Amino acid sequence: MQVDIYINEEKMDTDVSTTIAETKQINDFFEIKDRQTSYTNSFNLPKSERNIEILSGMGLIGNTSLAPYRVHKVSIYRNGIQTVHDGIGIFKDSAEGFKVHVYNENIDLFDVIGNKSISDLKRIQQLSHTLNTTNWINSFGRNDYIYAIADYGKTDGETIEVDYQVPSLFVKYIWESIFLESGFHFRYVGRAGQSDYNPFNKKEWSELAITIDEGLAKNENTAPRVKKLEIGIDKVSQYTGETINFLGQTIVVQELIDEITEYVRFTTKEDPDNMHLYSTSVQYNRSRIRIQEEGYYIFNLRGQFSNLNTENVSLFIEKDGHDLFTIKDDFPDQGSNVNFEQKLFLQKGDELFVKVISLPVDNESFYSYNLTLTMYLDNTVATVNFSSFLTKLKQKDFIKDILNFYGLMFRRKGKTYELISYEELLDPTAVYLNQYKIKTSDVLEDWSSKFHKVVGTSYQVGNYAQNNLFKYRYDNSENTFADSQIKIDDHTLENEKTLIERVYRAPERSSLFVAFTNLFKCSFYQKEFDEDGKLKTVKPQKVEPYFFRVKRVAASITYKLSDSSGSNFYANSSVPFMDFEELDFNSTVATKYTAFSNMVNYGKKHKALLYLNVIDIHRMDFFKLKYIKQLGGIFYVNKIPNFTGEDKTTVEIIRVRSYEKLGQFSDDFNDDFNN
Secondary structure, eight states: OOEEEEETTEEOOOOTTOOOOEEEOSOOTTOTTSOOOEEEOOEEEOOOHHHHHHTTTTTSTTOOOOGGGSOEEEEEEETTEEEEEEEEEEEEEETTEEEEEEEESTTHHHHHHTTOBGGGOHHHHTTOEEOSHHHHHHGGGOSSEEOOBOBOSOOOSSEEEGGGOOOEEEHHHHHHHHHHHHTOEEEEOOGGGOOTTOGGGSGGGGTEEEEOSBOOOOOOOOOOOEEEEEEEEEEEEEEEOEEEEETTEEEEEEOOOSOEEEEOOOEEEEOTTOOEEEOOSSTTOOEEEEOSSOEEEEEEEEEEEEEEEOSEEEEEEEETTEEEEEEESSOOBEEEEEEEEEEEEEOTTOEEEEEEEEEOBTTEEEEEEEEEEEEEEOOSSOEEOGGGSSSSSBHHHHHHHHHHHHTEEEEEETTEEEEEEHHHHSOTTOOOTTGGGOOHHHHEEEOGGGEEEEEEEESOOSSOOSEEEEEEEOSSTTOOTTOEEEEOOOTTSOSEEEEEEEEEEOOEEEEEEETTEEEEEOOOEEEEEOTTSOEEEEEEOBOOOBEEEEEEEEEEEEEEOTTOSSOOEEEEEEEEEEEOTTOSHHHHHHHHSHHHHHHHHHOOEEEEEEOOOHHHHHTOOTTSEEEEGGGTEEEEEEEEEEEOSSSOEEEEEEEEEOHHHHOSOOOSOSSOTTO
């Protein structure tokens, strides 16, 4: 069989030893919490003159090629038919040739978003605002962020204290922002274009929201801003690998290949509160800005930065081991102005660092900077800076959590991710509003003619337990009120296993009511009382974000700024309250995991030898079930491991329902499904 391989759209040389086995999958139901991608086995390409040239000299003694440190676009054709589209290839040098491993299908989105947090989204950062009564009320009609009424820890009665409420972000807005900013699209692809099981067009989707992960600090005064720190630095940084001169030739003996992190060491210009700390040791010679007084700070960084010779160089502000702000994620060659200012709340003891991360090129990382950092304490207004929150919630974890919550499977086609629910895919008898539009060919394909024989059978479909737990997080770790489970009637399995755990907390019912509505409680603020039982202070707390839905109620509410007198305000409108209706896992498992539960309870997993050719692989549709008459059942293709284009291929298939479950199923394939 003729196999052609293209790297970055250039055809590579192959030889008789180049054998490629492809594994095709989109979700392995052994672990539904993980998302899989198709891949190839490791295969070798010869060190031909053409291949060395395409890989910029890789394989030659003393080469400086970056090919082993980059991912490459890969396409594979078998007899002229493309079986790998836009794969991601990784190269390693070996004595036998260039060793290549290719990933395909579902990798691109997660590769692009990498380790980015929700706070890195520009559309989220642009929502920063001043917290006052006007913006608070106006949020009730927004579709990006909202102040949903709840007991966040300080609420005492009917009057709502605006500065002790907490903003939340709509899930729909975050989801769309991730896809938009990463350059991808998404769509639900139901059978025959039907949308009965599409969660994205349901009312609930536009109501879901998550809170931030820290309470907002209350302003105690309206003093003018005070300069608290000014530090500066003028420095040239040059990192080079180790070289030696041998017979007039420069030979690299220690090459710089990895990212280099430099923490900036400033010189103090003005520091009345001793905020600027540093070590004189060579290893820890960095500036540490330690906050001595909690409050709202204006953080100003200005100057120039010159990228003299790097592959990439970026500038960041770090807090609590995470990137708080990205000043610039890729400085262009030569000089650039730095002009950055943000306002954020900082607590006493918080520490900030300024750092430069560079990627060497030609065995060197070379840049310079002249920077002045100034900080002012400014408690005149409260500013909600979304860049300061949800820094620990990764975009990839957000995506995976929504996929698991809704029981969705996805596949990539170019720049579009297509999704389908377990309830639709795994139930051949799924019910639709327009049932007459569903044809047999929309549900399954007849693979009876491709069947050869079964080579192995397992009655345990996946790595599950007798009790498979679906869990939330809670204020009290002993709580389980929003949890559920899928039971598997197999006494040979271990007793219990956590199948899915959400990254959010479930809010609890409060004892408080506002406008005759029972509030939900979230622990964003902690009250402290004096010896007489009087409220002394209220401190904001760091928590995990809460997941909820917005319930709009026509109500009249009273609100004000805390500690104010004679300044109550009234509103009679559609008021958003925090709600948790049908978001517990008892509801989720019952409505989104019934077909999945039937499959893992009553199904079988076969390893079957099938006659599959390159056209079958090219046209493979994981969103359709397969009917195999010889086995008397309908199956989901879990995985096609090690496809080489030979006569027969071993395929992992899972029986989704038995004939007893199907009832009136007809296998005549006349497009009159179950009629």
